[in-house]
Amino acid sequence: MHTLSEDTFRRITALMHGAVGLSFNESKKPLVSSRLGPRLQRLGLDSFEAYFDLISRPDDGGEFQMAVDLLTTNETYFFREPAHFDLLERELTATKPASVAVWSAASSFGDEAYSTAMLLADLQSQGRIGSGWSILGTDISDRVLRSAIEATYPEERLRNVSPQRMRRYCLRGEGLSEGMAQVSPELRRRVKFGQLNLCRPIEKLGPFDVVFLRNVLIYFDAPTKVAVVDRVLAELRTGGLFFIGTAEGRVPCRTQLQTLAPGAFRKLA
Ligand SMILES: C[S@@+](CC[C@H](N)C(=O)[O-])C[C@H]1O[C@@H](n2cnc3c(N)ncnc32)[C@H](O)[C@@H]1O
Structure with a gap:
C-alpha cells in the first residue's frame, strides 16, 4: 500500500481544482488515496509523487482524465427525483x-x-x-x-x-x-x-x-x-x-x- 503524504495530497487536489474545479478538503484524503491507490499499482508506479508527476505532464497519455474519472462519482439512474x-x-x-x-x-x-x-x-x-x-x-x-x-x-x-x-x-x-x-x-x-x-x-x-x-x-x-x-x-x-x-x-x-x-x-x- 502506498502512503499519500499531506504535501502530495495538496498538490493533487490543487491540480484538480485548477483544471476541473473539483474540491477536496482535508477530510477527503482517505477517499483520494483509496480511489487513486489501485491505479498506481496497475501502472507499476512506486509512489503518489510519481503519479502526480505523471498526471501533471502535458503529455500524460490521458492519465489526467483517468484520475478525474476515478475521483468523481458518476452515480445516476433513470427518472432520478x-x-x-x-x-x-x-x-x-x-x-x-x-x-x-x-x-x-x-x-x-x-x-x-x-x-x-x-x-x-x-x-x-x-x-x-x-x-x-x-x-x-x-x-x-x-x-x-x-x-x-x-x-x-x-x-x-x-x-x-x-x-x-x-x-x-x-x-x-x-x-x-x-x-x-x-x-x-x-x-x-x-x-x-x-x-x-x-x-x-x-x-x-x-x-x-x-x-x-x-x-x-x-x-x-x-x-x-x-x-x-x-x-x-x-x-x-x-x-x-x-x-x-x-x-x-x-x-x-x-x-x-x-x-x-x-x-x-x-x-x-
Ligand atoms: C453524480 S453525477 C450526476 C448525474 C446526473 N446529473 C444525476 O443527477 O443523476 C455527477 C457528474 O458530474 C460530472 N462532473 C464533475 N465535475 C464536472 C465538471 N467540472 N464539468 C462537467 N461535469 C463534471 C461527473 O463526471 C459526473 O458524471
Whole structure:
C-alpha cells in the first residue's frame, strides 16, 4: 500500500481544482488515496509523487482524465427525483411548445438525458408538444460519455421506467445480455452527447428551454459553485426551467430565479 503524504495530497487536489474545479478538503484524503491507490499499482508506479508527476505532464497519455474519472462519482439512474419530471410534464403540457431544447449539464452515463427523451417522445406522440425537441448531454468524463452514446444499462438502473416505456423505448437483452437493456435507436438519435467542463467558459451552446444541473455542484467549493451556476444559467432562456438535486439546498448564483419546487426553478431575468 502506498502512503499519500499531506504535501502530495495538496498538490493533487490543487491540480484538480485548477483544471476541473473539483474540491477536496482535508477530510477527503482517505477517499483520494483509496480511489487513486489501485491505479498506481496497475501502472507499476512506486509512489503518489510519481503519479502526480505523471498526471501533471502535458503529455500524460490521458492519465489526467483517468484520475478525474476515478475521483468523481458518476452515480445516476433513470427518472432520478421523479417529481422533477412530473413538473416538467405539467409545464410543457400547459404551454404546448412546438420545440423544446434540453441540456443535461452533468449527464454522467446519460440516464437523465434518456429519461427526458422518453418523456418528450411520449408528450409528442400525445400531441402535447411539437416534434422539434432535442436533448444535449455533456460531462467532463470521456468514459461516461462513451457509455452514454452506447446507452446500454443494467435493468436495475431503469427501475423507475414504467413497463409501457420499457416496451416503447428499450430493447431488452437476451442470453448473455440478459438483465441489460439498450435505449432504442430512434430515441438514441434524438440525444447528442459531448464533453464539456463546467469550470471553463462555455462556448455558446444555448439558449435552452430546460437545464438539468443535478448532483454535480457537490464537487465544487462555494465560489466555483456560483461561477458554474451563473455560467450554466446564461445558456437558459428567460422563463426556462432549471433543476438541481433536491439535496443541494439553495441555488448559489446571482441570476434571478423563482423557486417552483425543491430543486426546481424558473429563470426570471
Ligand atoms: C453524480 S453525477 C450526476 C448525474 C446526473 N446529473 C444525476 O443527477 O443523476 C455527477 C457528474 O458530474 C460530472 N462532473 C464533475 N465535475 C464536472 C465538471 N467540472 N464539468 C462537467 N461535469 C463534471 C461527473 O463526471 C459526473 O458524471
